[in-house]
Amino acid sequence: MSERTYHHGNLRAALLERAWEVVDAEGADGLSLRQLARDVGVSHGASARHFRDKQALLDALAVEGFQRLNASLGDAVAGDAPFADRFRAAGDAYVSFAVRHPAILRTMYTAKHHAAASADLVEVSHVAMPALVALITAAQDAGELPPGSAQEAAVVAFAAVHGVATLATDDLLNGFPWQDATAATIASVWRGLVAAGSDAPTT
Amino acid sequence: MSERTYHHGNLRAALLERAWEVVDAEGADGLSLRQLARDVGVSHGASARHFRDKQALLDALAVEGFQRLNASLGDAVAGDAPFADRFRAAGDAYVSFAVRHPAILRTMYTAKHHAAASADLVEVSHVAMPALVALITAAQDAGELPPGSAQEAAVVAFAAVHGVATLATDDLLNGFPWQDATAATIASVWRGLVAAGSDAPTT
DNA sequence: AGCCAATGTAGACACTGACAGCATTGTTGT
């Protein structure tokens, strides 16, 4: 489709789509604005109308990544299954996304590091944590988890899951299958959260 | 020092040292081989005698990072304090390193991703996990942890600690102090490991 | 002393991201 008119019609979306493919396949370092322009059938410099910088493009990519990830996490925690199950589903979704799109995930987390990150990016990257806090609070209210700082519990859980995800994508599990590592981590974290009640209360 | 002789005398070390500084301060993307050569007072292309690629230099940097980190972890687990304390010390050391050298840590984990990673790099990056397995096995033998798969327990613990570390460096703790997040994570993981005994045995 | 490998230099090349000026298009107000 598209008869090579002067105006592309949907350049921004086309650039983002192709950039996703390239980054997903070769990593962010393998992305060249000029090559990207060639792929999409447009001249170099055309992208500047839609993305000031290369970094701006990567930021937009990161935003899309977070959106897809957040959507996936949202699906996982939806429903009215026991909280332990929904918790596990969310963890699986997170690690699964990471394993499928390691370079994208990496881009997502390196993008916001570069000081002048867009407001969109900062916002969409901070969605998951409060959602997790809400889930844990609900679990506490339902009596599946002991009372305590939901914020702290969420940080712990998020860290653990994010950790398995990066370990898996960075091939640091020393041969341990990532599915097993994920399952074990989620189970262990849940045990830790449950045990937090019967233990000496954390500061 | 150094009278600008034709031969530098210790170029490899000088390049690595300066590269460490630059990456630590500006990230791996801020490293330019040519600028690096200027900094060290040598012509561009000189580095090629010591590092085939830019990637080779980054690999060497990563190796050094792992060496320092491993040394720090080794110090932490040494001694004969209770295993819970040594476990905590190791976690603190890991996160502390990550917070002090975020860009280096990132470089360490991205380096080995690029297929043709040196044998040195692969080896030094896989040191921590077996050490952790040994620590946990010892804790099990001493009765501080219930019996079970030490390998699985190590993966879980490593993932959690690595997770807090990356969350802290990527500013994803939503204002939660990283020291608190680290302490909470380590405590929770330990509880999870302890509780693994009294629970339904994990596959 | 004389050779030779190791190390550093100088030049070239293709490529990159960014910028400026121009060309083409779609839209909007009259």
Next chain:
DNA sequence: ACAACAATGCTGTCAGTGTCTACATTGGCT
């Protein structure tokens, strides 16, 4: 209908980069 105008795309240019090749200098070995 049509003129302004903003949006979008094109081309040329620039400094900077990583890598390669040919050459220069050095120190160590016999």
